[in-house]
Amino acid sequence: MTQPITDLSSVCANVEQANGLPNAHYIDPTIYAEEKQALLFSQWAGLAVAADVPEPGDAVPLNFVGMPLLLIRDKDGDVRVFQNICRHRGMILVEEPRKIEGAIRCPYHSWCYSTKGDLVATPHVGGPGQNTHDAIKRNELGLIEVRSHVWRDVVWINVSGDAPAFEDAMSDVMHRWREFELPLYHGGHDSRFTLEVNTNWKLAVENYCESYHLPWVHPGLNSYSKLEDHYHIEQPGQYSGQGTLVYRQLTNENGETFPDFEEVGSRWNEQAEYIAVYPNVLLGTHRDHAFAIILEPRGPEHTIEHVHLYYSVPDSDEGLRMRNSQLWKTVFEEDIFVVEGMQRGRHADQFDGGRFSPVMDSPTHCFHHWVADKIATHRSLAKAAE
Amino acid sequence: MRNDLHDRMLSAHEARDRIALIKLYAEAADSMNDIDASCFFLTHAYVFALEAGSPDAKVLHARLKQHGREA
Numbered sequence: 001m002t003q004p005i006t007d008l009s010s011v012c013a014n015v016e017q018a019n020g021l022p023n024a025h026y027i028d029p030t031i032y033a034e035e036k037q038a039l040l041f042s043q044w045a046g047l048a049v050a051a052d053v054p055e056p057g058d059a060v061p062l063n064f065v066g067m068p069l070l071l072i073r074d075k076d077g078d079v080r081v082f083q084n085i086c087r088h089r090g091m092i093l094v095e096e097p098r099k100i101e102g103a104i105r106c107p108y109h110s111w112c113y114s115t116k117g118d119l120v121a122t123p124h125v126g127g128p129g130q131n132t133h134d135a136i137k138r139n140e141l142g143l144i145e146v147r148s149h150v151w152r153d154v155v156w157i158n159v160s161g162d163a164p165a166f167e168d169a170m171s172d173v174m175h176r177w178r179e180f181e182l183p184l185y186h187g188g189h190d191s192r193f194t195l196e197v198n199t200n201w202k203l204a205v206e207n208y209c210e211s212y213h214l215p216w217v218h219p220g221l222n223s224y225s226k227l228e229d230h231y232h233i234e235q236p237g238q239y240s241g242q243g244t245l246v247y248r249q250l251t252n253e254n255g256e257t258f259p260d261f262e263e264v265g266s267r268w269n270e271q272a273e274y275i276a277v278y279p280n281v282l283l284g285t286h287r288d289h290a291f292a293i294i295l296e297p298r299g300p301e302h303t304i305e306h307v308h309l310y311y312s313v314p315d316s317d318e319g320l321r322m323r324n325s326q327l328w329k330t331v332f333e334e335d336i337f338v339v340e341g342m343q344r345g346r347h348a349d350q351f352d353g354g355r356f357s358p359v360m361d362s363p364t365h366c367f368h369h370w371v372a373d374k375i376a377t378h379r380s381l382a383k384a385a386e
Numbered sequence: 387m388r389n390d391l392h393d394r395m396l397s398a399h400e401a402r403d404r405i406a407l408i409k410l411y412a413e414a415a416d417s418m419n420d421i422d423a424s425c426f427f428l429t430h431a432y433v434f435a436l437e438a439g440s441p442d443a444k445v446l447h448a449r450l451k452q453h454g455r456e457a
Contacts, residue, residue: 102439110433121456123433129425131456138457 005379006031008372011353015365020353021372026200026346032300036065038378039279039371041159044169046281046294047071047148048155049308050079051186057100057115061092064157065297069146070094070104071155074115079150081157082117082143093143104143117143153184153310154281154292172235173277179264180285184310187321191309193329197336199343201297204305205276205367207339208293211242212360218334232363233275237370240363241275247286250327252320258288261312276363278370288312289324293332301343307332388417404438407431412446425455432456 010019024031045064052060053073060071061084070084070093084093086106093104093113103112103120112121119138126133147158149166151174156166163169174181186192197204207213211230214221226246233241247270249257264287272286282293289311296304309325345351356365391414398406411431418424428450435443450456 101437102443103436105433105437112433112436121433121436123429124426129422129429129455131429131450 008375011368011372015356015362016358018356018365018368020356020365021202021368022353023346023348023351025371026203026343027300029300032200032297034375034378035371036297037160038374040065040297042163042374042378043279044149044156044158044163044166045279046154046277046292047081047157048294048306049153049186049292050150050155051153051192051308052155053079055099058097059094059100059104059115060097061094064159067159068092069157070143072100072115076116079148079155080115080117081146081148081155083146085144086111087119087141087143088122113143117145119143152180152283152290152292153186153308154283154294156281170238170277173239173275176235176275177273177285179268180261180290182261182264182312184290185312185314185316187309187311187316187325190318190322191311191325193307193325195305195307195332195336197303197305197339198301199303199339200300200346201280201295201303202367202371203339203342204295204303204335205278205280205282206364207335207342208274208276208282209240209242209363209367210361211244212357213338217338218331221331233273234363234366236366237278237373239275239277240366241273242363243271243273246270247272249286249288250320250324252317252323256317256320258316258320258324259312260287276367278367291328305332391417404434405440407434408438408440408442408446412442421453425450425453429455 006022006024011021047064047069048060048062048071053071056073056075056077058073062069062071068084070082072082073079085091086093086108088106088109088111091106091108093106100115103114105112110123111119114120119141121131122136122138123131125131125136147161149156151166151170167174211227215227229244229246231243233243251257268287272284274284276282280295284291289309291307291309294306296306298304307328309328391410395410398410408431411427411434415424415427415431418427428446432443432446432450435446447456
């Protein structure tokens with residue numbers, strides 16, 4: 001196959017001169033396939049949250065950029081990710097979210113796997129009633145496990161298997177938020193929602209990174225959180241985002257607030273941060289709650305945003321939780337018209353990727369630079385392999 | 387195999403009643419005079435027991451292993 005080529009040299013220029021990524025990176029299926037490998041499979045990408053499988057045996061089939069995966073909590077309580085296919089004929093093992101009571105049985109020829117992925121039964125493999133055969137070595141035919149790691153309840157996966165260890169790859173952001181290395185409690189059914197958006201997943205990252213749009217797109221936020229109260233967060237090659245210095249806690253009619261994460265320090269009293277951890281996880285943290293948004297790419301121009309809200313205690317006030325969910329849902333819905341509008345804009349042939357405000361857009365440029373670097377690496381490896 | 391057992395098996399399959407399937411296939415295995423036919427049905431009982439996380443799996447596995455049909 002001919003390697004798709006886009007010129008990304010101007011993307012990597014200084015923010016004052018740089019252009020954004022070319023249109024093809026948002027609309028071309030071939031580039032989308034290239035980015036699947038270069039930006040998603042080769043990195044630590046967000047797949048789901050551990051709260052999706054709260055109990056041992058809980059299993060959820062997922063499709064990650066076309067790859068069928070199975071998220072499962074094994075019998076010992078560890079979260080694992082497997083390719084959702086039988087090692088026999090490649091049949092899909094689990095079609096719907098369900099509890100695995102004992103073993104995962106393939107619905108085709110009934111090969112069975114433990115929740116840890118071990119192949120435990122191969123019925124009739126040596127003929128009727130003969131359940132073993134020398135050629136079928138069960139210890140070599142367990143489910144294919146995808147490297148995974150849970151941090152801030154997000155299940156991160158590295159499909160290619162060759163990224164640096166998670167703690168090394170994410171050491172900077174983990175250090176930045178070290179005060180928040182505390183138990184996170186998912187708010188439950190009222191604290192999760194999804195938004196289906198007709199946009200390339202990268203535009204959702206780009207919009208999340210910068211505060212420039214806040215007064216225009218989120219005038220409600222601007223009433224107390226003004227542009228000048230925000231600062232940029234940039235860690236080239238890893239993450240970028242924004243912070244605010246005027247976070248105000250949500251209160252109910254009795255003036256009550258969510259309990260704080262204990263001992264996070266007074267600097268977080270009015271500070272909050274919103275970070276896009278490349279490639280596809282958007283995180284937010286505050287003194288009293290946090291959220292994670294996992295961007296699920298569903299095609300060059302379609303993304304599902306999975307939003308989850310977390311608290312410092314398992315029994316936070318339901319009314320406050322619902323109010324908080326609605327608040328954030330309103331904010332994230334306000335962003336939809338811009339990411340969908342930018343997506344439609346990528347069909348204008350003469351668009352050059354646009355320009356960045358050197359002052360306001362540098363976190364977004366940081367992301368573009370990361371994309372361009374990863375694609376350059378991917379292309380050079382592919383060329384070397386030829 | 388008796389017709390009524392066959393019918394009960396089909397009903398259990400229809401209802402996806404794994405506990406019933408374990409019992410019915412074990413019953414079928416016990417009704418066979420031929421060891422191969424018996425192990426065929428025992429295998430099914432064992433697989434459904436594994437899937438269900440039933441304690442019967444251990445006993446069924448032991449029976450199959452005794453006949454050299456399971457690891």
